[in-house]
Amino acid sequence: MATVRLENIKRRFNNVTAIEDITLDIPDGEFWVLVGPSGCGKSTILRTIAGLETATSGKLYIGEKLVNNIPARQRDVAMVFQNYALYPHMTVAQNIAFGLQMRKVDPKIIQERVMVVARSLSLEHLLERKPKQLSGGQQQRVALGRAIAREPQVFLLDEPLSNLDAQLRDDTRAELKQLHQELGITTIYVTHDQVEAMTLADKIVVLNRGRIQQIGAPNTIYSQPTNRMVATFLGSPPMNIVPAKFTGNGFDVMGQILSCPNSVKEKLRLGVGQNFDLGIRPEHISLVEPSRRREHPEEELSELTVEVKVVEPLGRETLVRTGFPGTSVILNVQISTEVLSKRGDRLSLEFNLDKLFVFDSSTGDKLYP
Incomplete structure (x- = not known):
């Protein structure tokens, strides 16, 4: 040896x-x-x-x-x-x-x-x-x-x-x-x-x-x-990468606003109006139940609305490939097998912002965290 x-x-x-x-x-x-x-x-x-x-x-x-x-x-x-x-x-x-x-x-x-x-x-x-x-x-x-x-x-x-x-x-x-x-x-x-x-x-x-x-x-x-x-190479399914524009208070993602933590705002404070790539793994995205929004209207959620493209049952869980209408951007989400979805359904997705990554859109370098 x-x-x-x-x-x-x-x-x-x-x-x-x-x-x-x-x-x-x-x-x-x-x-x-x-x-x-x-x-x-x-x-x-x-x-x-x-x-x-x-x-x-x-x-x-x-x-x-x-x-x-x-x-x-x-x-x-x-x-x-x-x-x-x-x-x-x-x-x-x-x-x-x-x-x-x-x-x-x-x-x-x-x-x-x-x-x-x-x-x-x-x-x-x-x-x-x-x-x-x-x-x-x-x-x-x-x-x-x-x-x-x-x-x-x-x-x-x-x-x-x-x-x-x-x-x-x-x-x-x-x-x-x-x-x-x-x-x-x-x-x-x-x-x-x-x-x-x-x-x-x-x-x-x-x-x-x-x-x-x-x-x-x-x-x-x-x-x-x-x-x-590296982020997209390791992981099955791989990390989701979504293009977004930083507004100063959050990100504009395909015309929808995704709020972000103060730590991100501070890190990117000089990049208002610039384009970045957001990274989030499928297991760090969750479905927002309609009842939750009705019962807690005052709660601010970091959510995006997407459309179901493909549903892949995997046994212990279901992989749902979703997209933003009118774009080619795909967002993979892992959900419970108890949740029934089909092509064309609209889903509200909440991001775990503690697990959010921000990459330079041109070089791919990690900017946050």
């Missing part, structure tokens, strides 16, 4: 910069997840650590050793790919043992280690089968087993669950987390799936266009995103 440290790593392909000024310090034994949209550079970072790509500039350390000029086979890392990369003519046992055989480990030790790994991944009854006789989930576990058997200093996993169906992804994700807790090997995991990132990571690194946007614990990044890109 080892720490992994990247210092100002850059990787260029001709005139294209894939990653720019990447600095990470991953402690020994932690599980870090790199996330971001396609083309953001996450796989390039992983391949650079593995030695499959060469950094254009910067320094890369595994443990205390500078490995920039050390070939991949000598870095003592194990990589699991999206397509499994199993040898079709070998059995499960032979695939798991292959890396050890290449390192000329004693055959008795290889046999013992293969059995230990097979038991940990529930593969012991499949050891004599070949990859074509296995399901996708079983093939993925064999690929993991081959990496685990080597007992490397670092695990590198490049979207290893993307080819699995939904239920198998959930099961294998749980197995991965349990294995990491048992083995304690430093792990760097690449995915575009924010659910995998939130559930697996000790720390998440959010990337966009080759640059780091934010690094932090899953709950921190979810509740305190540093900019609009």
